[in-house]
Amino acid sequence: MLIRLFASILLFCSAGVAVAQPAKVASPDGRIAVEISTDNDGRPSYRVSRNGKPLLAPSRLGFILTNAPKIERGLQIGEPQFSKLDETWEQPWGERRHVRNRYNQMRVALTEKNKPFRKIDVVFRLYDDGLGFRYEFPQQDALTEVKIGEELTEFNFARDDATAWWIPSFEWNREEYLYHRTPLREVGDAQTPITLRFADGTHVSIHEAALVDYSGMNLTRVEGTRLKADLTPGSEGFAKVERTAPFHTPWRTLTIGDNAAALADSSLILNLNEPNKLGDVSWFKPMKYAGVWWEMHLDLKTWASGARHGATTENVIKHIDFAAKNGFGGVLVEGWNVGWDGDWFGNGEDFSFTQPYPDFDFPKLAAYAKSKGVQLIGHHETSANAAHYESQMEAAFDLDKEMGIHAVKTGYVADAGGAKLVGRDGKVHLGWHEGQDSARHHLKVVTEAYKRQIAINAHEPIKDTGLRRTYPNWISREGARGMEFSAWGQPGNPPEHETNLVFTRLLAGPMDYTPGIFGMKTRAPDGVATTWAKQLALYVVIYSPIQMVPDLVENYEANPGPFQFIKDVAVDWEESKTLNGEVGDYVTIARKQRGGDDWFLGSITDENPRDLKVPLSFLDKGRKYVAQIYRDGPDASWKGKRESIVVEQHEVTSNDTLELKLAPGGGQAIRFAAK
Ligand code: NOJ
Ligand code: CA
Numbered sequence: 001m002l003i004r005l006f007a008s009i010l011l012f013c014s015a016g017v018a019v020a021q022p023a024k025v026a027s028p029d030g031r032i033a034v035e036i037s038t039d040n041d042g043r044p045s046y047r048v049s050r051n052g053k054p055l056l057a058p059s060r061l062g063f064i065l066t067n068a069p070k071i072e073r074g075l076q077i078g079e080p081q082f083s084k085l086d087e088t089w090e091q092p093w094g095e096r097r098h099v100r101n102r103y104n105q106m107r108v109a110l111t112e113k114n115k116p117f118r119k120i121d122v123v124f125r126l127y128d129d130g131l132g133f134r135y136e137f138p139q140q141d142a143l144t145e146v147k148i149g150e151e152l153t154e155f156n157f158a159r160d161d162a163t164a165w166w167i168p169s170f171e172w173n174r175e176e177y178l179y180h181r182t183p184l185r186e187v188g189d190a191q192t193p194i195t196l197r198f199a200d201g202t203h204v205s206i207h208e209a210a211l212v213d214y215s216g217m218n219l220t221r222v223e224g225t226r227l228k229a230d231l232t233p234g235s236e237g238f239a240k241v242e243r244t245a246p247f248h249t250p251w252r253t254l255t256i257g258d259n260a261a262a263l264a265d266s267s268l269i270l271n272l273n274e275p276n277k278l279g280d281v282s283w284f285k286p287m288k289y290a291g292v293w294w295e296m297h298l299d300l301k302t303w304a305s306g307a308r309h310g311a312t313t314e315n316v317i318k319h320i321d322f323a324a325k326n327g328f329g330g331v332l333v334e335g336w337n338v339g340w341d342g343d344w345f346g347n348g349e350d351f352s353f354t355q356p357y358p359d360f361d362f363p364k365l366a367a368y369a370k371s372k373g374v375q376l377i378g379h380h381e382t383s384a385n386a387a388h389y390e391s392q393m394e395a396a397f398d399l400d401k402e403m404g405i406h407a408v409k410t411g412y413v414a415d416a417g418g419a420k421l422v423g424r425d426g427k428v429h430l431g432w433h434e435g436q437d438s439a440r441h442h443l444k445v446v447t448e449a450y451k452r453q454i455a456i457n458a459h460e461p462i463k464d465t466g467l468r469r470t471y472p473n474w475i476s477r478e479g480a481r482g483m484e485f486s487a488w489g490q491p492g493n494p495p496e497h498e499t500n501l502v503f504t505r506l507l508a509g510p511m512d513y514t515p516g517i518f519g520m521k522t523r524a525p526d527g528v529a530t531t532w533a534k535q536l537a538l539y540v541v542i543y544s545p546i547q548m549v550p551d552l553v554e555n556y557e558a559n560p561g562p563f564q565f566i567k568d569v570a571v572d573w574e575e576s577k578t579l580n581g582e583v584g585d586y587v588t589i590a591r592k593q594r595g596g597d598d599w600f601l602g603s604i605t606d607e608n609p610r611d612l613k614v615p616l617s618f619l620d621k622g623r624k625y626v627a628q629i630y631r632d633g634p635d636a637s638w639k640g641k642r643e644s645i646v647v648e649q650h651e652v653t654s655n656d657t658l659e660l661k662l663a664p665g666g667g668q669a670i671r672f673a674a675k
Helices: 002-009 260-264 313-326 362-371 386-402 436-451 497-501 532-541 553-557 560-568
Strands: 010-012 018-020 023-026 032-038 044-050 053-060 063-065 075-077 081-090 098-112 119-127 130-137 145-151 154-156 163-166 180-183 194-197 203-209 217-223 226-231 241-244 251-257 287-292 330-333 375-381 407-411 419-422 428-431 455-459 474-477 546-548 573-582 586-593 599-605 610-615 625-632 645-652 657-662 667-674
Touching: 023 098, 023 119, 032 075, 032 098, 032 119, 032 130, 044 119, 130 203, 145 226, 203 260, 251 260, 260 573, 260 586, 287 313, 287 375, 313 330, 313 362, 313 553, 362 375, 375 386, 386 407, 386 419, 386 436, 419 436, 428 436, 436 455, 497 532, 497 599, 532 560, 532 586, 532 599, 532 625, 532 667, 553 560, 560 625, 560 645, 560 667, 573 610, 586 610, 599 610, 599 657, 625 657, 657 667
Parallel strands: 287 330, 287 546, 330 375, 375 407, 407 455, 455 474
Antiparallel strands: 010 018, 023 032, 032 044, 044 053, 053 154, 063 145, 075 098, 081 098, 098 119, 119 130, 130 251, 145 241, 154 226, 163 180, 163 194, 194 203, 203 251, 217 226, 419 428, 573 586, 586 599, 599 667, 610 657, 625 645, 625 667
16 A cells, blocks of 8 residues: 555656656745646646645646647656745836745756657746746757747636636737626636636736747636636747747746735736846836827827827927926827828838928927926837838937937737738738737837837737836836727726726736826717726826826816826835725725825725725824825716815824725825825
């Protein structure tokens, strides 16, 4: 009996060394554990438990290749190698200054038992708030050119009591969908991050970190509660991924917490990225920015030239004056360059990134902005013709540099699958916004921009996987339904939208959402479906180092009371804490200003009113603050009086508790001004 037991837990690898099965590793606090083993056919799988309870049942690992036999069975596990790290690193800008990176690592080799003895490594990193794992393809004669048809990675949930929040993958409008809320066993093809809540309150987000030179990972539900990787296709004529060994995949990640708030406060994705490899980015200052923008989305002005052209010298001067007067650092100008006339959707080859329209006096505006202490923010809409953009990119960034520009918003408007990308053969191919060539394109843009001290805010981007740690001039992006949907969406964004975003899309990284609208009647059927107080709260709730002040100048000037919060709110943070929240229902976040003593709080709800008790224990002990409160009026509601807002102030300390009353579709914004 004893002997049989012994035989079942030991295998012999080809070198004759006995290897314990399964190989195991646990998180530093011991709560999360991972085991990897092979079955009788040599098929590798991993499983995950938390607090001793299974979370993932055995979940497969491996690859289907298009230029070689698959790597999926007939494998054996080598001796695991363990290591650990506990370091604290500093973000140049961010939602917190210091990030603790503490993990236990296990590396195991999977080697074929038979010729040609191909080998891949799987590396697991376990944190207290989740785990990441990736495959590494070492250099070896038997496997040099690797063409991946599919990754077989699974997330096979051991429990069937989860609710999932997700958006569909491979749909024409890319990431711009409202979130589905379904039982886990009704998920279809989903993008990541996808968020799950189990009956015991455990929350899990599946995503990826460090998506470099690889295709983005989607998930498909194979059956029951078993999800599987579904990589974005490669460009026309290419496999999903084509690499030369040695290389490694992005990290596949599970962020795990006891509640929704824990997901929002996790730094797992950042920690799994490489440290800054560009260098100094102190020239980039987090900022708020105005723009010639919302008036085009309302169709009051046009990107195209003509009588209603928005980007005229005169209109830009008006916005520079507005920014300067109110202390905003930048002014975005869209529609400044030739290419917008006609049907620009999908016609990226018409754009020039160096030739302004004649009624936009670039040098004059650059000089005027400089004299007012404001920067112009560049705009490069490419219509996802990345190839055409690359042909002008260096000249475009040179020009921007000359004009004193330190931030450029890029745009990739085109239907999914309709991007035009440079393949590894140097030719132009149709491809996907999240395919391997797109991943390569974005890093090319970010590194070229960095050489000229320019930061990038990409719209219709590849998804965020935490690369801002490695490339800290990649400051923000869109990648979800932004405020623009409330201008013209059919439908617009419903009241619960932002309470979904915080616990889904925003787990990936900063978003250029553009909150702060006061003019609630728009072209969308429900207009901007929130109260004013909620618009203010979004500046704290949604993290981005650049935050737009997008509404018409007139709407701000007519409402100096609530506008004061937008002027005061910080954009760079020493610390951030999610105080409460439920996915799709409500959330409250407090953040401490970096380089200052003030704290700010934002609280938002969906279509339901809420009363939330918030202890102020996050405030610095022993300090007095004036709480400048912007709350929903008693009759406020997204269905009725959106503009009903009360502005009041009183003194508080960390011993106090506030009772927040949020209206339907409402919110509350507070500045705690240190005395
Ligand atoms: C979509 C972007 O999200 C929006 O901000 C921009 O104004 C338009 N594309 C035009 O580039
Ligand atoms: Ca809800």
